[in-house]
Amino acid sequence: MGFIKKKRIYKYFLILAFIVLAFVITISSTMGVADISFIDSLRIMVSRIPLLGSLIDSESIRQSHYYIVSNVRLPRILLSALIGVGLSIVGSTFQSMFRNPMADPYVLGISSGASAGATIAIVFGLGGIVGGLSIITLFAFLGAILTVVIVYNIARVGTRVTSLGLILAGIAVGLFLSSMVSLLMFFNRDDIEKIVMWTMGSVSAATWNRVGILAPVVILGSVIIMAYARDLNAMSIGDETAKSLGIEVEKVKKILLTVSSLIVASCVSTSGVIGFVGLIVPHTIRLIVGSDQRAVLPFSAVTGAIFMVVCDTLARNLIPPSEIPVGTITSLFGAPFFIFMLYKNKKKVI
Amino acid sequence: MESRVNYPIKIQNLGWKYGDRQILTNISLAIEKGYFYSIIGPNGSGKTTLLRNIAKSLVPKPQSVFVEDIDVTKLNSKNMAKRLSVVPQNTNIEFEFTVTDIVLMGRSPYIGRFQAETSSDLEIAQRAMRATNTWHLRDKRITEISGGERQRVIVARALAQDTGIMLLDEPVSQLDINHQIELMETIQRLTKTKEITAVSVMHDLNLAAQYSDYIILMNEGKVVCQGTPHEVITEENIKRVYKLDSYIMDNPVTGKPYIMHVSKDDRLAKHSVPILI
Numbered sequence: 357m358g359f360i361k362k363k364r365i366y367k368y369f370l371i372l373a374f375i376v377l378a379f380v381i382t383i384s385s386t387m388g389v390a391d392i393s394f395i396d397s398l399r400i401m402v403s404r405i406p407l408l409g410s411l412i413d414s415e416s417i418r419q420s421h422y423y424i425v426s427n428v429r430l431p432r433i434l435l436s437a438l439i440g441v442g443l444s445i446v447g448s449t450f451q452s453m454f455r456n457p458m459a460d461p462y463v464l465g466i467s468s469g470a471s472a473g474a475t476i477a478i479v480f481g482l483g484g485i486v487g488g489l490s491i492i493t494l495f496a497f498l499g500a501i502l503t504v505v506i507v508y509n510i511a512r513v514g515t516r517v518t519s520l521g522l523i524l525a526g527i528a529v530g531l532f533l534s535s536m537v538s539l540l541m542f543f544n545r546d547d548i549e550k551i552v553m554w555t556m557g558s559v560s561a562a563t564w565n566r567v568g569i570l571a572p573v574v575i576l577g578s579v580i581i582m583a584y585a586r587d588l589n590a591m592s593i594g595d596e597t598a599k600s601l602g603i604e605v606e607k608v609k610k611i612l613l614t615v616s617s618l619i620v621a622s623c624v625s626t627s628g629v630i631g632f633v634g635l636i637v638p639h640t641i642r643l644i645v646g647s648d649q650r651a652v653l654p655f656s657a658v659t660g661a662i663f664m665v666v667c668d669t670l671a672r673n674l675i676p677p678s679e680i681p682v683g684t685i686t687s688l689f690g691a692p693f694f695i696f697m698l699y700k701n702k703k704k705v706i
Numbered sequence: 707m708e709s710r711v712n713y714p715i716k717i718q719n720l721g722w723k724y725g726d727r728q729i730l731t732n733i734s735l736a737i738e739k740g741y742f743y744s745i746i747g748p749n750g751s752g753k754t755t756l757l758r759n760i761a762k763s764l765v766p767k768p769q770s771v772f773v774e775d776i777d778v779t780k781l782n783s784k785n786m787a788k789r790l791s792v793v794p795q796n797t798n799i800e801f802e803f804t805v806t807d808i809v810l811m812g813r814s815p816y817i818g819r820f821q822a823e824t825s826s827d828l829e830i831a832q833r834a835m836r837a838t839n840t841w842h843l844r845d846k847r848i849t850e851i852s853g854g855e856r857q858r859v860i861v862a863r864a865l866a867q868d869t870g871i872m873l874l875d876e877p878v879s880q881l882d883i884n885h886q887i888e889l890m891e892t893i894q895r896l897t898k899t900k901e902i903t904a905v906s907v908m909h910d911l912n913l914a915a916q917y918s919d920y921i922i923l924m925n926e927g928k929v930v931c932q933g934t935p936h937e938v939i940t941e942e943n944i945k946r947v948y949k950l951d952s953y954i955m956d957n958p959v960t961g962k963p964y965i966m967h968v969s970k971d972d973r974l975a976k977h978s979v980p981i982l983i
Contacts, residue, residue: 359807363822455800583819590811592801596763596794601867602787602815646847647801 359648366651373658380662381437384669385429389676392421400425432562435570435626436668436682437661439559440633442574442623444660446616447634448641448652449581452592453612454519461620461634463523464507464613465530466500470624471555472533473499478551479544489569490561492554493625500621503529508613516606519595557628557683559668566626577619578657584608585649592647630683633660636694643697663690714739714789714871714903715760716772722755722764722927729755731927739870740901742894744914746938747924748948753907754795754875756924760905761792761873773871787815791864793857795875805843805851805859809835812866834865837900838892854885861892865902872896874906878913886910890917915939915963923947939963 359366385397396417404426443461450459462468477483477495484491507529511521537555541548581588587608590598595605623630637660638652645651664682667689671682715737722730730752737743745753758764760771760778768779773789781789791812799808812834813827835841838858843851848859857877864872874893878886894917896902908914914921915935922932925947931938940963944952950967957964 359804361806452801457800586814586817586819589803589807590814593799593803593808593811594794596792599763599783600761600787600790600792600794601811602784604783642802646807647803648807 435562436559436664438574439623440660440664441657442619443634444637444656445578448638448656452588464526465503466620467629468530468533469503470496470500475537496625504617556681557630573622577615588649632687632690720770741919742897743905744908744918745922751924752927790871791867791869793874809862812863834862838862
């Protein structure tokens with residue numbers, strides 16, 4: 357069955373997925389050292405929504421609970437949800453655009469670039485805060501963007517870039533930067549723990565400020581990418597085919613690369629390297645709904661958000677009071693699930 | 707107005723270089739509307755480069771390739787895609803689209819970024835699938851059908867593009883003989899019934915001779931000769947271009963030329979050939 361026939365069903369399932377996301381967010385906000393009931397959590401969150409909030413009487417809720425949910429847990433949950441959206445959307449975009457199922461958001465070396473930037477900031481002890489963001493975050497962002505620019509220019513032939521060229525350049529530059537990070541760690545042993553913790557990925561530094569910066573980038577970026585869903589479909593068959601179907605392939609590639617890079621750079625610089633989400637979420641979705649990006653992108657976005665919120669909830673609750681880096685959880689729980697999906701699908705084909 | 711365009715593709719003094727290598731030299735052609743043209747020639751003779759110049763996937767020099775009397779360098783991708791469709795050589799698709807989805811992609815040049823396919827797009831796709839005998843595959847995934855079926859689906863997509871011109875790059879070279887014939891017959895039928903102008907790069911000389919109205923023979927980047935299969939497929943031309951000795955007879959059923967390759971040893975015993983006739 358094609359996309360057109362299933363459009364209506366997809367719409368209902370997408371609404372259902374949003375409801376699940378809202379439910380997961382509420383559950384997550386009740387979990388933690390302070391014991392807050394589901395209803396209270398829900399009331400606190402609704403009270404924060406403009407207009408709707410005035411209808412809720414939040415006087416009866418304990419002030420400390422109100423603070424914990426709305427200023428500690430909620431920004432963290434929303435940040436992980438946004439990162440889940442961003443990484444999944446970009447992963448799906450790259451897999452289609454590069455016609456490579458192995459592609460993930462970091463395939464252009466963005467994660468290594470961000471790590472190198474963050475490492476430099478850590479090693480040189482640049483710990484200040486600029487515009488509400490730590491210098492480490494800013495350096496990570498700059499490192500990520502700079503890396504993409506370098507990779508793009510290595511892969512560029514005239515005004516064209518080939519997918520293979522981009523991937524190879526991304527791997528090469530990424531490996532180079534990774535070894536640079538190792539070298540920096542070797543010469544600055546005192547900072548090793550801090551650097552390793554950064555690269556493992558965590559959203560524990562969440563603030564409303566960070567949510568406010570990440571949200572427009574991820575949401576606007578995702579909307580732009582979704583507007584190109586049909587072009588991505590054609591490009592997943594082949595650049596030449598896409599061109600013969602009237603798509604300005606080189607122009608679309610540039611737009612999507614720019615938007616995707618901005619999304620990933622923003623995500624990775626706020627949270628460190630969170631692996632696997634951008635690889636397995638789009639794949640899992642594709643196993644269920646097929647390859648049409650008009651379905652894959654929105655479902656990946658919501659599922660990515662759900663997945664990240666669940667993983668981060670586990671990260672902060674599994675061994676209290678300490679935290680497991682969320683990047684470890686995503687792989688630890690994501691990999692077996694993905695293997696299960698692959699196995700099940702293999703059986704279906706045979 | 708459309709009916710006055712009798713030569714939807716015109717080529718004037720087209721040349722093409724890959725770096726320092728001259729691939730095409732001074733090619734001039736006029737392709738007549740509603741006919742099936744085959745481009746033949748040995749490997750490296752420039753067939754595919756010529757096709758890609760017409761399709762603008764290699765951008766030719768201005769004033770050298772005209773599609774429906776418009777210089778292709780002046781046409782943007784969308785307007786090009788409304789005039790000319792392409793069936794590429796390699797149609798391996800790894801992503802799991804249904805056949806209907808693939809055929810509907812042919813409607814892309816007519817659909818705006820924020821629009822969805824209309825029922826008329828679906829109707830056009832359906833007609834294209836029926837014309838290529840792929841309608842029964844409509845709900846199948848493109849990854850689970852055979853090579854021959856997939857190639858017909860790609861032709862259906864090109865058909866859904868609703869263009870006057872269809873370019874094909876060795877569309878049958880990877881298919882079994884029965885699928886080759888099925889596809890060639892489909893293309894032949896489309897040129898006859900829908901007045902589509904088809905230009906196809908072909909490897910198999912006998913298939914080209916059998917199904918096309920006109921043949922363009924290329925060698926070393928130049929057009930050696932062009933004309934009906936009888937005019938082009940001659941022992942002299944085959945000898946000149948392919949350096950092969952051959953014996954050509956008319957297919958007793960269709961009357962089209964049919965090449966039999968003769969090795970040097972056979973030629974010594976040429977007396978045996980007349981007995982065959």
